[in-house]
Amino acid sequence: xxxxxxxxxxxxxxxxxxxxxxxxxxxxxxxxxxxxxxxxxxxxxxxxxxxxxxxxxxxxxxxxxxxxxxxxxxxxxxxxxxxxxxxxxxxxxxxxxxxxxxxxxxxxxxxxxxxxxxxxxxxxxxxxxxxxxxxxxxxxxxxxxxxxxxxxxxxxxxxxxxxxxxxxxxxxxxxxxxxxxxxxxxxxxxxxxxxxxxxxxxxxxxxxxxxxxxxxxxxxxxxxxxxxxxxxxxxxxxxxxxxxxxxxxxxxxxxxxxxxxxxxxxxxxxxxxxxxxxxxxxxxxxxxxxxxxxxxxxxxxxxxxxxxxxxxxxxxxxxxxxxxxxxxxxxxxx
Amino acid sequence: xxxxxxxxxxxxxxxxxxxxxxxxxxxxxxxxxxxxxxxxxxxxxxxxxxxxxxxxxxxxxxxxxxxxxxxxxxxxxxxxxxxxxxxxxxxxxxxxxxxxxxxxxxxxxxxxxxxxxxxxxxxxxxxxxxxxxxxxxxxxxxxxxxxxxxxxxxxxxxxxxxxxxxxxxxxxxxxxxxxxxxxxxxxxxxxxxxxxxxxxxxxxxxxxxxxxxxxxxxxxxxxxxxxxxxxxxxxxxxxxxxxxxxxxxxxxxxxxxxxxxxxxxxxxxxxxxxxxxxxxxxxxxxxxxxxxxxxxxxxxxxxxxxxxxxxxxxxxxxxxxxxxxxxxxxxxxxxxxxxxxxxxxxxxxxxxxxxxxxxxxxxxxxxxxxxxxxxxxxxxxxxxxxxxxxxxxxxxxxxxxxxxxxxxxxxxxxxxxxxxxxxxxxxxxxxxxxxxxxxxxxxxxxxxxxxxxxxxxxxxxxxxxxxxxxxxxxxxxxxxxxxxxxxxxxxxxxxxxxxxxxxxxxxxxxxxxxxxxxxxxxxxxxxxxxxxxxxxxxxxxxxxxxxxxxxxxxxxxxxxxxxxxxxxxxxxxxxxxxxxxxxxxxxxxxxxxxxxxxxxxxxxxxxxxxxxxxxxxxxxxxxxxxxxxxxxxxxxxxx
Numbered sequence: 001x002x003x004x005x006x007x008x009x010x011x012x013x014x015x016x017x018x019x020x021x022x023x024x025x026x027x028x029x030x031x032x033x034x035x036x037x038x039x040x041x042x043x044x045x046x047x048x049x050x051x052x053x054x055x056x057x058x059x060x061x062x063x064x065x066x067x068x069x070x071x072x073x074x075x076x077x078x079x080x081x082x083x084x085x086x087x088x089x090x091x092x093x094x095x096x097x098x099x100x101x102x103x104x105x106x107x108x109x110x111x112x113x114x115x116x117x118x119x120x121x122x123x124x125x126x127x128x129x130x131x132x133x134x135x136x137x138x139x140x141x142x143x144x145x146x147x148x149x150x151x152x153x154x155x156x157x158x159x160x161x162x163x164x165x166x167x168x169x170x171x172x173x174x175x176x177x178x179x180x181x182x183x184x185x186x187x188x189x190x191x192x193x194x195x196x197x198x199x200x201x202x203x204x205x206x207x208x209x210x211x212x213x214x215x216x217x218x219x220x221x222x223x224x225x226x227x228x229x230x231x232x233x234x235x236x237x238x239x240x241x242x243x244x245x246x247x248x249x250x251x252x253x254x255x256x257x258x259x260x261x262x263x264x265x266x267x268x269x270x271x272x273x274x275x276x277x278x279x280x281x282x283x284x285x286x287x288x289x290x291x292x293x294x295x296x297x298x299x300x301x302x303x304x305x306x307x308x309x310x311x312x313x314x315x316x317x318x319x320x321x322x323x324x325x326x327x328x329x330x331x332x333x334x
Numbered sequence: 335x336x337x338x339x340x341x342x343x344x345x346x347x348x349x350x351x352x353x354x355x356x357x358x359x360x361x362x363x364x365x366x367x368x369x370x371x372x373x374x375x376x377x378x379x380x381x382x383x384x385x386x387x388x389x390x391x392x393x394x395x396x397x398x399x400x401x402x403x404x405x406x407x408x409x410x411x412x413x414x415x416x417x418x419x420x421x422x423x424x425x426x427x428x429x430x431x432x433x434x435x436x437x438x439x440x441x442x443x444x445x446x447x448x449x450x451x452x453x454x455x456x457x458x459x460x461x462x463x464x465x466x467x468x469x470x471x472x473x474x475x476x477x478x479x480x481x482x483x484x485x486x487x488x489x490x491x492x493x494x495x496x497x498x499x500x501x502x503x504x505x506x507x508x509x510x511x512x513x514x515x516x517x518x519x520x521x522x523x524x525x526x527x528x529x530x531x532x533x534x535x536x537x538x539x540x541x542x543x544x545x546x547x548x549x550x551x552x553x554x555x556x557x558x559x560x561x562x563x564x565x566x567x568x569x570x571x572x573x574x575x576x577x578x579x580x581x582x583x584x585x586x587x588x589x590x591x592x593x594x595x596x597x598x599x600x601x602x603x604x605x606x607x608x609x610x611x612x613x614x615x616x617x618x619x620x621x622x623x624x625x626x627x628x629x630x631x632x633x634x635x636x637x638x639x640x641x642x643x644x645x646x647x648x649x650x651x652x653x654x655x656x657x658x659x660x661x662x663x664x665x666x667x668x669x670x671x672x673x674x675x676x677x678x679x680x681x682x683x684x685x686x687x688x689x690x691x692x693x694x695x696x697x698x699x700x701x702x703x704x705x706x707x708x709x710x711x712x713x714x715x716x717x718x719x720x721x722x723x724x725x726x727x728x729x730x731x732x733x734x735x736x737x738x739x740x741x742x743x744x745x746x747x748x749x750x751x752x753x754x755x756x757x758x759x760x761x762x763x764x765x766x767x768x769x770x771x772x773x774x775x776x777x778x779x780x781x782x783x784x785x786x787x788x789x790x791x792x793x794x795x796x797x798x799x800x801x802x803x804x805x806x807x808x809x810x811x812x813x814x815x816x817x818x819x820x821x822x823x824x825x826x827x828x829x830x831x832x833x834x835x836x837x838x839x840x841x842x843x844x845x846x847x848x849x850x851x852x853x854x855x856x857x858x859x860x861x862x863x864x865x866x867x868x869x870x871x872x873x874x875x876x877x878x879x880x881x882x883x884x885x886x887x888x889x890x891x892x893x894x895x896x897x898x899x900x901x902x903x904x905x906x907x908x909x910x911x912x913x914x915x916x917x918x919x920x921x922x923x924x925x926x927x928x929x930x931x932x933x934x935x936x937x938x939x940x941x942x943x944x945x946x947x948x949x950x951x952x953x954x955x956x957x958x959x960x961x962x963x964x965x966x967x968x969x970x971x972x973x
Contacts, residue, residue: 073472074472138486143474143477164482164486165476165477166477166482167474167477167478168477168478168479168482171479171483171493171494171557172479172482172483172486174556174557175483175487175491176487177482177483177485177486177487178486193575193579194558194573194575194576194579195557195558195559195573195575195594196557196558196573196575196590196591196594198591268570268571269571270571270572270576271580272576272579272580273576
């Protein structure tokens, strides 16, 4: 029951990282810019676009020799960014704004996921059909930044709820330890489906539907890194977008790639689940009526997240949008 | 043997079809009945097997579930410090060899107000024990399932199985029990007591399930995750629902939902690794909402049934083959004499009536048919003999008739021009005989230097009598004309001769003319014959003025009138028999006098031969394919 890190896993990881570095060093012609990148979690289809871009050589084509550092619970992207162990990381907008408030000047060079995948779920058997029905209920939330958006939601609907902080809400929710749980649409929602709950047995609450959209995965780097080589940062963003477009156009190939990467890293891999994840990421990045599109950060969304953070005392003021978001994926859009 | 649906086929097909139908019905009922029986038996066996397995699993799990309960009692009864707790944990592992590890996890600051985390965990390491304190910056045990679920539900529960990450890939499960302490009179949640066990034995128990040849058992957790399964890569990696999703198989998802709902029963199953069709018996196991499934591949389940089916089908087919043989043999005893008869009949048809008709000794319908054949053969023989005689007689008569005809025709003069020494006088005649012997006649003769006698007639009736009468008539006329008599006298004389001894009552129509070549005078008399046509120099064709004489041979002593005309050069007389004007075409229309006159009008300048041939040709082409009923006789006399 002790869920310590696996020393073996770490070793393998290290070897893998080293191998990919040395391989790159061995064959790369001089002139490629070295960039290291840390996604905010373990390899999964949530990051298929980056792995695909790497696999298809898009980064090299953009003059970058990229090293993807395998993400996971032990690697905090904010720490890695601060300590310059990674040049570029993915972060949620809410985390990035707090980082800025802490004095770490970061730049967003691409808002990959413009819409929230974080949602709330209740079993329809519990009778919870509207936000008001959640009043007085036990609600499982992940710790820290995962609680900002749900709390804003509870405030908005003036709900008094009993928050149960957890690192694994799925079983707690399934066993009725809580009546409502937060989940990622592309991940835990599917886990619930594949634990025997039919979609019609669940009531989903998407924050976007309640006017509380929080952009999620974005590409961040320190301003000083950015200023040093804007071109490389934008090239990274452009190559990443290309990787995503390719992955969406070739989902089976992308899933194959992710499953092989996960298996090599000894992470339990389930094809069906990875396919679901990729398909939902695609849904979340599709352009919509509100002007959302992959790579682009809407100023309204930015302001909303900032305001919520200010209201919760997490930051003192919202930094100017213009300096925070560098719209350098533009040339990819033509 | 079955040639174009012979008797063998007509007899055999219904018999075989009926037998096959009966066989099929019996076989199908037997098959369905056996299938049902087999399934029922299998279901019962599966139920017993599953219950036995479930019981064995519960025997292991039940004591483990007692461990936290006992620990709780110890903790509650004795005021224990940290050292004591560790001792208790150690002795718990000692006396419960099936338990891999046990922990007592307290709420934050509940054991010691100075400690956020307090969770001593005793586990096995090698042959000894290892003491760990759970909780820390990287491991918030309050947020873990094993702690949080009993805390939030207030109930004991088994965790979802997991791989023990510290001690290798051993499948583990943790039983957690919340414990409460009185605080200000109410029980207050204070922490969770756990006992971990390795689930390696579970795999062994399930592996002992041997059903059929390749059937197997598997266990899924209450989330549908595979805990024990022969497909190792599925364990904790797939749920029955993810397999159903990957295969797009709603039936499998429905089975999964039955399983996690703790149902028991026997169902068709599509969730085999190799996707073989089969059945599953499912039943809940343990106190954990796990579910045991036992898979029976259909092909093996139905192996006995298949063997039965194969035997039945081969027996049925052999039976049918024997039946075919029997039918063939029986049919042959009928068809063989029939075929012999048929061959005999064909032989008889070629005229061989001496052939022996074999009569089978069976005395059945075929024998009767053979006897009938024999009778027919004998009758035919008699008939044919008679027929041959009749035919011979007829042929004899016909040949005699032909000879008579030839003789008759031989009587008629056929040399033209008849008087080459008489320039300016042109005579031509033709008789086209009908098939039957007829009685037309014509002739001419020189009476003296200047005069020529000619005549044309038609004897009543047909056949030999008519021919004979014609010959007599011709002889009489020639003899009479030779005496130098005038035409009226010739007719009177000949009539007298013919009438006198005319027992047969035959008669003849006759036109007789005498022409003087020099003076171009024509004397003529007509005895009931068609009036000849006068072809004038002007191109007119008119009937010659009649003399109103009656036909010859009817009565004696008749006087005939005579008339005289003088012909100009280029004028002529056309004589004919009623075979011309009464010739009929296919529509039975007569050639008629009018048509004859019309035809002759155009022939004013032709020679006698041309006129005769033209008229004969015209009549024949008018008749077309209609048979010629009477002799056609024409004669032309002209200057």
